[in-house]
Amino acid sequence: MTLGSIFHDMWDIFVTYYIGQGLLWTGIGYTLLLSAIAVFFGAILGSLLAIGKMSRFKILNFIITAFVEIMRGTPALLQLYIAYFIVPMMLTSLDPTPIACVAIGLTLNSAAYVSEIIRSGINAVDKGQTEAARALGLTSRTTMTKVVMPQAIKNILPALGNEFITIIKETSLASNFFVGELMTTYAVIKGVTFNTVPTLMDIGIIYFVMTFTLSKLIGMAERRMKASA
């Protein structure tokens, strides 16, 4: 197999299967859908976890810390497998589809990382800012909403963007359950063509275009945010 023939096959497979059979759009569609769900609900759940972890309730602190550490300390693939089998058992009446189970697994995983992003974003705000606000007699709530959070957001948003990129890559794990996202197309095309390497390289290029575009967009947003301060 020459290099030239690999490029030739890559082009061939791309035109025939990704464009011709529309696998590109369904693959990207499912990948972005899964990532968007995981990031969006992960951000909401992650914020709640971060708030809970900053509260004074010791038991809540312990539970959240345990959850976050377990999610960060075990492989995402393992978590998806567990979600894939456990969610249908717990929600028998809803009869969740595999993609829903995977989405829930990814969301929980992303929530753990997001909660750490938010927590460290808040902690990165200089302690003097809080002290100055409290010394002026502002309540802890006003201090949080008017002084700390507006500054923390600037640390949090770029990191959240990066989490989005990470999640896009992690959705490839969902191909283990044939949910139709981009990595699943590998199994589909391989089954017909038996041509592995060019297919994998096509997929790599598609992932890269997605993540690279996104990271440039995030960079632009970041620069605009810095300019506004």
Add this chain to the structure above:
Amino acid sequence: MHDQNMLEIKNIYKNFGSLKVLKGVSTKVDKGEVISIIGASGSGKSTLLRCMNLLEEPTFGEVWIEGKLMTPVDPYLHYDVIRASNTYKKLLTAGMADMDAITKIKSEDMLQEKHSKEGPEYKALMEKIYKENHIDTNLGRRKMSMVFQQFNLFNNLNVLDNIMLAPIETAKYNKVKDLNAEKEKIREQAMTLLKRIGLEDKAGVYPSKLSGGQKQRIAIVRSLAMNPDVMLFDEPTSALDPEMIGEVLDLMKELAKAGMTMVIVTHEMGFAREVSNRVLFVDEGYIKEEGTPEQVFEDPKDPRLQDFLSKVL
């Protein structure tokens, strides 16, 4: 039951873990007084200042602002509370005299923190004193604003909003009827203050674009906008370049002349000598010496103070 000093701290102890930073500090600040707190680094002078507005919570002791109690009640400061405790009653039945028992309880920290162990009479008295005198921490802090070594202007707000934030939030808290009119008044006051320090053209600028001296003068003005009764200064010139120290000290002198009550932790001995009515020398967690600037600087009694002055003057 309490005299109307502007600010009074009673027998303040502050421990950070096993480190004892303050070991029983008491002082009164009268209206219009300018007090300088001097001492070596690590002597506890900043901690003392931060205990006054509860940025550090004292381990023991009480802080009073205008006759109102900001800290929890410290039972050791109230003989009647000690006498109401079970611990005291036990000592008395064991044959101890009244003052001996009180002294023993105070010096050995014998009162149980759980009120129930000291009996209902003790608990009721503690609650009564608290209820009659206590003021919410945030309300207390609004009477005494603080200026920091690191300025601590809010980075997310421009100069004008930095000054206006706390007065506006206070107006909201007080449920002012016409908030917009009140905001307009606050804005006018803020602009007047900015004019006073010659920085009205910086109203829309963010803190990152200002020099250290400008930041600190704006921080002072931000404190003034709360119309405080006492201003606390925590080494306000220590983080400044030498050429900017003058402008900040000049503003502080102006405030002192205008009759503002001020407590200043400082390393600027010349300044302390010039503007203070009273100087406190803090060392090893105690006020080792206090007096007029003349007494403290020209005729120091404490050997540690003599040593300190010989190094810094």
